Amino acid sequence: NPYNPKTPKSAIGRKPGGGAYAGFGEAPPTHSKALAAALASAAKPGKSLNFARHKETIATELYREFNRDGFGGALPEKFEITWNAKLLTTAGLTHYRKVTRSSGVSEYHARIELSTKVLDTAEKLEATLLHEMCHAAAWLLDKCAKPPHGSVFKKWAARVMRVYPVVRVDTCHSYQIHQPYKYRCTQSWCLQEYGRHSKSIDVDAKACGVCNGKLEFLGKFNADGTKAEEKKATAFSLFVKEHFGSVKERLPAGTPHKLVMKELSVQWKSGGGTGKKSRAGDESGNADAEKTLEGK
Ligand SMILES: [Zn+2]
Ligand SMILES: [Zn+2]
Structure with missing residues (x-):
């Protein structure tokens, strides 16, 4: 070189x-x-x-x-x-x-x-x-x-x-790279967006490159711009996280992990008290983000 x-x-x-x-x-x-x-x-x-x-x-x-x-x-x-x-x-x-x-x-x-x-x-x-x-x-x-x-x-x-008539030498550019993780500057006059291939921006440590404003994480998006589905497992895994301890306690000592999970799955399917509410909790996550936004 x-x-x-x-x-x-x-x-x-x-x-x-x-x-x-x-x-x-x-x-x-x-x-x-x-x-x-x-x-x-x-x-x-x-x-x-x-x-x-x-x-x-x-x-x-x-x-x-x-x-x-x-x-x-x-x-x-x-x-x-x-x-x-x-x-x-x-x-x-x-x-x-x-x-x-x-x-x-x-x-x-x-x-x-x-x-x-x-x-x-x-x-x-x-x-x-x-x-x-x-x-x-x-x-x-x-x-x-x-x-x-x-x-x-x-x-x-x-x-x-x-x-080469089939090749376009564009001065504006020919393609968009899909970066699923979107961030945006919270300053209303700026709103500069940032894309990343992974959830790699620490919004508490990094500021907007244009205006130095606070950044917010918008979420994960598909190539067509729609919001990527939350993993189906999310609500159930939250349920497991919340109830694993108490279910395990109620079962005989030494019950294998597999059986505890099976019991949790039964409870989840029978309503479990929180099943659908956990999913709605996603919304409150956004509300929190907005609060942070106003604070700055
Ligand atoms: Zn060029
Ligand atoms: Zn900005």
């Missing part, structure tokens, strides 16, 4: 937004001839191609194809493309570097970083790599990085889309 991590670098990210792939349910766009060629050359005879396993080769082959036909071979033959598993909200990044020698001559370098997590299909890789290569071309060939999606970028995007 010729890039010193301490070197300040600018990076242009592709933040996911709504768009062509958002539904995940719709048919993927047809492969470009470049992707078809890259997949064919990454495939080993007699072995099926596995995107997750072969994506490095596919990306390299795709770069070669795109460079040859889309950019007229003007980009470097050897070009660093790396995969980063920590990029969760960005599909790809182009990193720029300019080195000015003591002779006064400047060298322009670029490299591309791709998100392992976001780019989970060949079509997403195809669109993202082509987009990032337009950034690389603007920097390496036109010595221009700003504005990131300005006229120089658009010139390259228009050119490659003529060659």
